Amino acid sequence: xxxxxxxxxxxxxxxxxxxxxxxxxxxxxxxxxxxxxxxxxxxxxxxxxxxxxxxxxxxxxxxxxxxxxxxxxxxxxxxxxxxxxxxxxxxxxxxxxxxxxxxxxxxxxxxxxxxxxxxxxxxxxxxxxxxxxxxxxxxxxxxxxxxxxxxxxxxxxxxxxxxxxxxxxxxxxxxxxxxxxxxxxxxxxxxxxxxxxxxxxxxxxxxxxxxxxxxxxxxxxxxxxxxxxxxxxxxxxxxxxxxxxxxxxxxxxxxxxxxxxxxxxxxxxxxxxxxxxxxxxxxxxxxxxxxxxxxxxxxxxxxxxxxxxxxxxxxxxxxxxxxxxxxxxxxxxxxxxxxxxxxxxxxxxxxxxxxxxxxxxxxxxxxxxxxxxxxxxxxxxxxxxxxxxxxxxxxxxxxxxxxxxxxxxxxxxxxxxxxxxxxxxxxxxxxxxxxxxxxxxxxxxxxxxxxxxxxxxxxxxxxxxxxxxxxxxxxxxxxxxxxxxxxxxxxxxxxxxxxxxxxxxxxxxxxxxxxxxxxxxxxxxxxxxxxxxxxxxxxxxxxxxxxxxxxxxxxxxxxxxxxxxxxxxxxxxxxxxxxxxxxxxxxxxxxxxxxxxxxxxxxxxxxxxxxxxxxxxxxxxxxxxxxxxxxxxxxxxxxxxxxxxxxxxxxxxxxxxxxxxxxxxxxxxxxxxxxxxxxxxxxxxxxxxxxxxxxxxxxxxxxxxxxxxxxxxxxxxxxxxxxxxxxxxxxxxxxxxxxxxxxxxxxxxxxxxxxxxxxxxxxxxxxxxxxxxxxxxxxxxxxxxxxxxxxxxxxxxxxxxxxxxxxxxxxxxxxxxxxxxxxxxxxxxxxxxxxxxxxxxxxxxxxxxxxxxxxxxxxxxxxxxxxxxxxxxxxxxxxxxxxxxxxxxxxxxxxxxxxxxxxxxxxxxxxx
Numbered sequence: 001x002x003x004x005x006x007x008x009x010x011x012x013x014x015x016x017x018x019x020x021x022x023x024x025x026x027x028x029x030x031x032x033x034x035x036x037x038x039x040x041x042x043x044x045x046x047x048x049x050x051x052x053x054x055x056x057x058x059x060x061x062x063x064x065x066x067x068x069x070x071x072x073x074x075x076x077x078x079x080x081x082x083x084x085x086x087x088x089x090x091x092x093x094x095x096x097x098x099x100x101x102x103x104x105x106x107x108x109x110x111x112x113x114x115x116x117x118x119x120x121x122x123x124x125x126x127x128x129x130x131x132x133x134x135x136x137x138x139x140x141x142x143x144x145x146x147x148x149x150x151x152x153x154x155x156x157x158x159x160x161x162x163x164x165x166x167x168x169x170x171x172x173x174x175x176x177x178x179x180x181x182x183x184x185x186x187x188x189x190x191x192x193x194x195x196x197x198x199x200x201x202x203x204x205x206x207x208x209x210x211x212x213x214x215x216x217x218x219x220x221x222x223x224x225x226x227x228x229x230x231x232x233x234x235x236x237x238x239x240x241x242x243x244x245x246x247x248x249x250x251x252x253x254x255x256x257x258x259x260x261x262x263x264x265x266x267x268x269x270x271x272x273x274x275x276x277x278x279x280x281x282x283x284x285x286x287x288x289x290x291x292x293x294x295x296x297x298x299x300x301x302x303x304x305x306x307x308x309x310x311x312x313x314x315x316x317x318x319x320x321x322x323x324x325x326x327x328x329x330x331x332x333x334x335x336x337x338x339x340x341x342x343x344x345x346x347x348x349x350x351x352x353x354x355x356x357x358x359x360x361x362x363x364x365x366x367x368x369x370x371x372x373x374x375x376x377x378x379x380x381x382x383x384x385x386x387x388x389x390x391x392x393x394x395x396x397x398x399x400x401x402x403x404x405x406x407x408x409x410x411x412x413x414x415x416x417x418x419x420x421x422x423x424x425x426x427x428x429x430x431x432x433x434x435x436x437x438x439x440x441x442x443x444x445x446x447x448x449x450x451x452x453x454x455x456x457x458x459x460x461x462x463x464x465x466x467x468x469x470x471x472x473x474x475x476x477x478x479x480x481x482x483x484x485x486x487x488x489x490x491x492x493x494x495x496x497x498x499x500x501x502x503x504x505x506x507x508x509x510x511x512x513x514x515x516x517x518x519x520x521x522x523x524x525x526x527x528x529x530x531x532x533x534x535x536x537x538x539x540x541x542x543x544x545x546x547x548x549x550x551x552x553x554x555x556x557x558x559x560x561x562x563x564x565x566x567x568x569x570x571x572x573x574x575x576x577x578x579x580x581x582x583x584x585x586x587x588x589x590x591x592x593x594x595x596x597x598x599x600x601x602x603x604x605x606x607x608x609x610x611x612x613x614x615x616x617x618x619x620x621x622x623x624x625x626x627x628x629x630x631x632x633x634x635x636x637x638x639x640x641x642x643x644x645x646x647x648x649x650x651x652x653x654x655x656x657x658x659x660x661x662x663x664x665x666x667x668x669x670x671x672x673x674x675x676x677x678x679x680x681x682x683x684x685x686x687x688x689x690x691x692x693x694x695x696x697x698x699x700x701x702x703x704x705x706x707x708x709x710x711x712x713x714x715x716x717x718x719x720x721x722x723x724x725x726x727x728x729x730x731x732x733x734x735x736x737x738x739x740x741x742x743x744x745x746x747x748x749x750x751x752x753x754x755x756x757x758x759x760x761x762x763x764x765x766x767x768x769x770x771x772x773x774x775x776x777x778x779x780x781x782x783x784x785x786x787x788x789x790x791x792x793x794x795x796x797x798x799x800x801x802x803x804x805x806x807x808x809x810x811x812x813x814x815x816x817x818x819x820x821x822x823x824x825x826x827x828x829x830x831x832x833x834x835x836x837x838x839x840x841x842x843x844x845x846x847x848x849x850x851x852x853x854x855x856x857x858x859x860x861x862x863x864x865x866x867x868x869x870x871x872x873x874x875x876x877x878x879x880x881x882x883x884x885x886x887x888x889x890x891x892x893x894x895x896x897x898x899x900x901x902x903x904x905x906x907x908x909x910x911x912x
Contacts, residue, residue, distance in 0.1 A: 002039075002504040002505065002506075004229045005036065005039065005040065005199070005229055005504070006043075008199075008227050008229070009040060009043075009044055012027070012197065012225075013027075013044065013048055013053070025052070025193055025194065025195050026052050026053070026054070026191070026193055026194045026195070027052060027053045027054070027194075027195050027197055028054050028056055028061065028064075028194060028195070028196050028197065029041075029053065029054065029055050029056070029197045029199075030055075030056045030057070030058055030060075030061040030196070030197070030198055030199070031057075031058060031198065031199040031200060032058055032198070032199070032200035032201075033199070033200060033201050033502060034057050034058060035501065035502040036199050036200075036201070036229070036502065037055055037056065037057060037058075037199065038057075039504050040055060040199075041055035058170075059170060061196075062170060062173045062174070062177075063173075064187070065173075065177065065183060065184065065187045066168065066173045066176060066177065066183050067166070067183070067186075068163075068166055068167060068168040068173060068176075069166055069167050069168070070167075070168060070169060070170055070173065071162075071167050071168070071169060073100075073103070073169075073474065074443055074446060074470075074471070074474075074475075075446055076103055076169055077096075077099055077100060077103060077470070078446050078447060079158070079161070079162070079167075080099060080102075080103060080154065080158050081095050081099065083157050083158055083161045084154060084157065091463070092459055092463040092466070092467070093462055093463045093466040096466050096467065096470055098531075100470065100474075100529060101529055101530055101531050102151050102154060102155075102531060104529045104530050105151070105530055105531055105532050106155055106158065106169075106171075106172075107169065107170075107171040107172075108171075108530065108532060108537075109155070110169075110171040110172050110174065110175040111171040111174055111175070113175055113178055113179065113213070116152075116155065120148060120151070120152040120155075123148040123151075123152075123532075123536075124146055124148045124149055124152070126148075126533075127146050127147065127148050128146065147531070148531075151531065159172065174214060177214055177217065178213045178214055178217060181217075184217055184218070188223055191223075192223075194223065195223050195224065195225060196218055196223060196224040196225070197224075197225045197227070198215065198218065198224065198225070198226050198227070199227050199229055200215075200226070200227070200228060200229070201228070201229060201230050201502075201552075230552075246586055246587060246590050249555065249558050249559070250590065250591065252558045252559065252561075252564070253558075253587055253590060253591040253593070254591065255561075255562060255563050255564060256558075256563075256564045256565075256566065256587065256591070256593060257563075257564070257565050257566070257593070257596065258515075258565075258566045258567075258568070258580075258584055258587075258593055258594075258595045258596070259565060259566070259567045259568075259595070259596045259597075259598055260567070260568055260569070260570040260580070260595050260596070260597050260598070261567065261568075261569055261570065261597075261598050262569070262570060262571045263569065263571070264291070264293075264294065264514070264569050265294075265297060266598065267294060267513045267514070267567045267569070268294065268297050268298050268301050269598075270511075270565075270567050270598060271287060271298060271301075271302070271511055271513070271567075272301060272302070272305075274509065274511055274565055275302070275306070275492070275494070283492055283507075283508035283509055284492070284493050284495070284505065284506075284507045284508050284509075285492060285493065285494045285495070285507060285508065285509045285510075285511070286495050286497070286503070286505075286507040286509070286510040286511070286557075286560075286561065287494065287495065287496045287497075287510075287511050287513070288497060288498070288499050288510060288511065288512040288513070288557060289313065289496065289497070289498055289499065289513050289514070290499050290512060290513050290514030290515055290516070290519045290520045291513065291514035291516075291519050292313065292314070292315065292316055292319065292498055293316070293319055294513055294514065295313065295315070295319065295496070296319060298496070299311070299496070302494060303483070306492070306494055307483060307484070308483065308484060308492065308493040308494060309481070309482070309483045309493075309494045309495075309496070310481070310482050310483075310493070310494070310495045310496070311479060311480065311481040311482075311495075311496045311497075312478075312479075312480050312495075312496075312497050312501065312503075313478075313479050313496060313497050313498045313501065314476040314477070314478055314479070314498055314501070315432065315476060315477045315478070315479040316476055317436060317439075317471070317472050317475050317476065317477065318472055318473075320432055320433060320436045320477070321354070321355075321433070322355055322420075322433040322436055322437065323436065323472060324353070325350075325353045325354075325355045325356060326440070326468065328346070328349050328350045328353055329350060329398055329416070330461070330464075330465045330468060331346055331349075332346040332347065332349075332350055332398070333398070333401055333403075333461045333465075334461060334462065334465060336403070337403045337460070337461050337462070339379060341379040341380065341381055342379060342380050342381070342399070343378065343379060344378055344379060344380050345378070347380060350398075355420070355433075356395065358423075359420065359423040360393060360394060360395045361393065361395060394415075394416070394419050395416075397412040397415050397416055397419075398412065398413075398416055400412060401413070401461070403460060403461055404460075406451055406459045406460070407451075409459065409460075409461060409464060410444065410447075410448045410451065410459075410464075413444060413464070414441060414444055414445065414448070417437050417440060417441045417444070418441065420437055421434060421437045421438065421441070424437065431481075432477060432479055435477050436477060439471075439475060439477065440468075440471065443467075443468075443471050443475075444464070444467075447459065447464070447467055495507070499512065499520055499550070499553060500549070500550075500553055502556075503560070505560070506560045506561070506562075507560060507561050507562070508561075508562050508563065509561065509562065509563045509564075509565070510557055510560070510561035510563070510564045510565070511564075511565045511567065512557065512564070512565070512566050512567070513567050514567070514568060514569065515566040515567060515568040515580065515581045515583070515584060516568045516569055516578070516579060516580065516581060517579040517580065517581050517582060518579070519581070520550055520554070520581045520583065521547045521549075521550035521551075521581070521582070522550070547582075550583075551583065554583055566584065568580050568581065568584070570597070579665055580595075582729075585796070588796055589796070612646075612905050612906035612907070612908050613646050613905075613906040614903050614904070614905050614906070615646075615649055615903060615904040615905075616903045616904075617899075617900050617901075617902070617903060617904065621653055621904075622900050624652075624653050625653075625897070625898045626769075626898075628652060628898075629769060629770070629771045629772065629898055630770075630772060631772065632761060632771075632772035632773060632774040633771065633772070633773055633774075633894060633897075634773075634774055634775050635775055635819075635822060635823035635826045635827070636823075637652060638813070638822065638826070638893065638894070638897070639816065639819050639822065639823070640652070641897055642813075642814055642815065642816050642819075642893075643816050643907070644906065644907040645904045645905055645906065645907060646904065646905075646906040646907070648897075648904070649904045653904075665794060665795075667726065668726055668729055668730060668733075668794055669792075669793075669794050671705075671708055671709070671726065671730050672730055672733050672734065672792060672794060673757065673778065673792060674708050675701070675704055675705050675708055675730065675734050676734065676737065676756075676778070676779075676792065677756055677757040678704050678708075679696070679697045679700060679701055679704060679734070679738075680697070680753060680756045680779070681756050681757075682696045683696060683697075683753045683756075684753050684754070684755065684756055685753065685754075686752070686753060687750065687751070687752050688741060688745055688751040688752070688753060689745065690742065690745055690746065693738060693741060693742050693745065697738050698738065701731070701734055701735065701738065702731065705727070705730055705731055705734065706727075709726075709727065732856065733794065733850065733858065736850070736856060736857050736858040737792075737848065737858050739857070739858075740848070740857070740858055740859070740860065744783075749783060749784055750782070750783075750784055750785070751781055751782070751783055752781060752782040753779070753781050754780045754781055754782060754787075755777065755779065755780040756778075756779055757776055757777075757778060757779075758776065758777040758779075758780055759774075759775075759776050760774070760775065760776075760777065760827075760830050760831065760834045761773060761774035761775075761830060761834075762774075762829070762830045762833035762834055763833075764890075764891065764894070766891055766894055766895050766898070767895060767899075769898065771894055771898070773826060773829070773830055774830070775823070775826060775827050775830060777789055777790075777791070777827045777831065778790055778791050778792045779792075780831070783844075786842065786843075786844060786876075787843040787844070788843075788844050788845070788846060789824060789827055789828055789831060789843065789844070789845045789846075790845075790846055790847070790848055790860070791820070791823060791824055791827070791845075791846075791847050791848070792847075792848050792849075793820065793847050793848070793849040794849065794850065795849060795850075796849065796850050796851070797847065797849040797850065797851060797859060797861050799861060800859070800861065801861055801862050801863075801864060802821070802847075802861060802862070802863045802864065803864045804818075804821065804863065804864065804865045804866075806865075806866055806885075809865070809885055809886065809889065810889050812825060812886075812889065813825075813889045813890050813892070813893040814889075814893055820847060821863055824845040824846075824847075824863060825845070825882075825886055825890070826890065827845070828843060828845055828877065828882065829882060829886070829887065829890065831843070832879045832882060842876035842877060842878050843876060843877055843878070844862055844863075844876045844877075845862075845863050845877075846860050846861055846862040846863055847860075847861045847863070848860050848861075849861065864876070865877060865881075865885075866881075866885075
């Protein structure tokens with residue numbers, strides 16, 4: 001990309017032939033993607049005559065052409081509220097719950113170049129149909145409130161008011177330039193000596209036809225030059241073609257390593273180790289943050305050690321520590337509004353804040369007094385705290401805020417913000433905090449202006465706090481930082497940026513963090529910011545290609561790096577799925593990469609010897625274990641005990657459910673199981689034929705999968721964005737599963753379906769106790785006369801078959817490494833007992849899973865036992881084999897779980 005841009009600029013600005021054709025012409029250089037024009041401006045502005053060449057961000061270019069001033073989202077939000085005047089409920093906090101959504105919908109309507117009359121007419125009609133009730137008289141029905149009628153009214157009001165004052169938002173100008181020639185006509189008439197040079201990356205343009213219409217409009221005047229500088233050939237970059245693109249990058253994939261960690265923060269240690277590695281020392285290193293919340297610990301980690309650091313990243317406001325100071329102030333005032341006195345804990349929290357202590361209240365005597373008196377009363381009056389301790393302190397302006405005086409609220413909050421800014425202004429280490437407060441000051445100032453203009457308007461502390469939350473959740477700061485120098489003969493340079501940022505250099509080493517599903521690519525949560533129904537947005541193609549953008553950036557990283565490290569977190573929490581990105585799955589299919597697991601203890605082993613939790617089995621615990629024995633042990637409960645007995649105690653004894661959310665893998669697995677059950681159930685008790693596969697499965701699969709997604713009684717409900725994410729994965733798995741059966745039947749194999757999703761159980765006698773074993777077998781069939789017990793897995797299989805040594809059998813029921821084998825062996829025992837199979841007939845067990853070695857296919861992986869390296873003997877299992885070789889170890893493991901004398905001991909070796 002960089003080479004392509006530089007070549008265009010050299011030809012455009014320094015090539016004599018082109019210069020002769022554009023002699024005395026003014027050039028306006030702009031870009032749909034702002035980082036591109038920033039790069040061009042920084043590199044070439046000092047070498048050319050600025051009289052004839054202008055470098056404009058796209059927003060400034062649109063303003064010049066249209067003659068309208070673009071207002072930001074915050075002003076737009078306030079301006080809509082102001083414009084509606086008495087048409088909405090006079091509560092700002094209520095308005096903020098729906099105002100941002102309809103503004104987002106207005107932008108969608110304009111950017112999609114929709115016919116507003118047709119669109120709103122359709123939405124209003126749909127709403128009427130949903131509300132229509134034959135039992136309601138017509139006259140009453142006419143008075144029913146229709147939300148889309150109101151949205152249409154608000155849309156017209158906002159557009160009219162903005163145009164009257166020469167204002168607009170960006171999407172509004174796009175629409176005006178495309179549907180109305182007068183703007184471009186007027187601009188080119190007045191600027192006949194001007195040529196527009198517009199750069200764009202087609203793969204990153206949302207709703208390409210909108211931009212293409214604009215590009216065509218510009219070129220019609222013969223005063224425009226358009227350049228697509230996509231790093232990936234757009235003819236090849238099409239949806240569902242990622243595999244072929246990655247395959248062409250095979251050489252780059254060979255230089256890629258994937259590292260998984262159990263905790264997010266451990267990725268900082270991984271980065272440190274990679275940078276310190278001798279192999280890449282003195283090189284150009286790029287750190288790409290998938291999750292920007294990792295930035296703060298990373299920055300403080302490397303800033304101490306390295307002197308050549310460059311940072312260019314969008315910084316979420318929630319990450320800035322001074323946000324918590326402002327948040328503490330609001331919590332103090334909100335509680336004061338509720339109880340009419342200050343909550344002592346809130347006062348202590350505010351006075352303990354690092355910024356408050358540093359700039360306002362450096363002495364700790366008040367904190368000591370409040371902590372000492374904490375048990376006497378939970379509240380403190382305003383007069384007490386101001387008169388006794390804050391009479392000469394600027395912090396008193398916060399405590400003097402009156403809930404019923406809007407003017408006082410604005411004045412005092414702005415005073416405090418400006419005072420804080422003065423403290424931070426001259427200090428380089430507080431650049432981000434200063435910018436945060438400047439943005440917040442501007443934000444509060446706008447609402448103050450609206451308050452002055454609109455009569456009978458009251459903003460309470462709750463309204464301003466709601467507005468602050470809007471600010472925090474939607475605004476970002478572009479954080480740019482450069483540190484140049486030499487330290488300990490250090491020559492390596494480090495660049496930190498975000499995954500969705502455009503960069504123009506090539507790097508020796510690139511490290512991408514948080515390469516997790518849900519982060520790269522991110523979940524598309526636009527649903528939460530729109531009233532337009534999902535089916536309408538899907539029909540219009542709105543927000544439907546989120547994955548394409550991320551894949552484009554990933555390819556750009558691949559092509560600009562010699563060595564690449566991808567790190568991800570393998571344990572789920574409330575912020576992270578714990579699932580590796582779908583892009584890693586695609587890479588695994590193509591290359592031979594292996595994922596390295598890195599574990600870092602919180603405290604060095606030399607300094608601390610952790611002691612496991614030991615819980616003796618009391619009478620109540622034994623009673624619960626007896627109840628579990630009666631209800632039944634499943635393979636998953638035994639696996640949980642093997643993984644860590646303390647987790648088994650939490651979940652099975654105490655009944656504490658896991659805090660982590662259901663993982664993507666679990667959700668996908670459940671839907672696949674349900675789909676295959678519904679598709680294959682009609683074939684139960686039948687010999688499989690090609691006609692049956694076609695009529696009962698192929699012709700119904702798509703309908704059944706969609707039915708599962710949208711059924712109301714779904715035990716694992718999905719959002720619309722999750723449906724988009726999972727559908728193709730599930731459909732692909734099911735199709736490949738059916739293809740495997742189809743292939744076997746075509747090759748002459750006889751497959752007779754005996755059971756599908758078979759729920760079975762049996763009783764196992766252990767120490768005079770009857771212990772129930774139960775489970776659900778995905779499929780039991782006869783394959784050429786031989787019984788097969790099959791389990792479905794969605795993880796990739798690297799082997800064509802699994803061979804278990806005789807010496808390994810004793811570990812199967814206690815070692816988590818053999819979890820899949822253990823599960824099938826327990827199913828096999830239950831099957832033997834349930835069907836009273838005591839004959840010498842052998843039974844096989846196996847797994848169906850995606851084949852890593854073959855693209856777009858699944859494979860059946862048989863599990864063979866009694867494997868002998870010397871004789872290469874593989875043998876399936878009879879009932880007598882099971883009783884002799886497997887059952888003793890199964891009984892022994894369950895016996896340990898229920899034995900009253902054996903305590904529950906935490907396993908410290910596991911990362912959970």
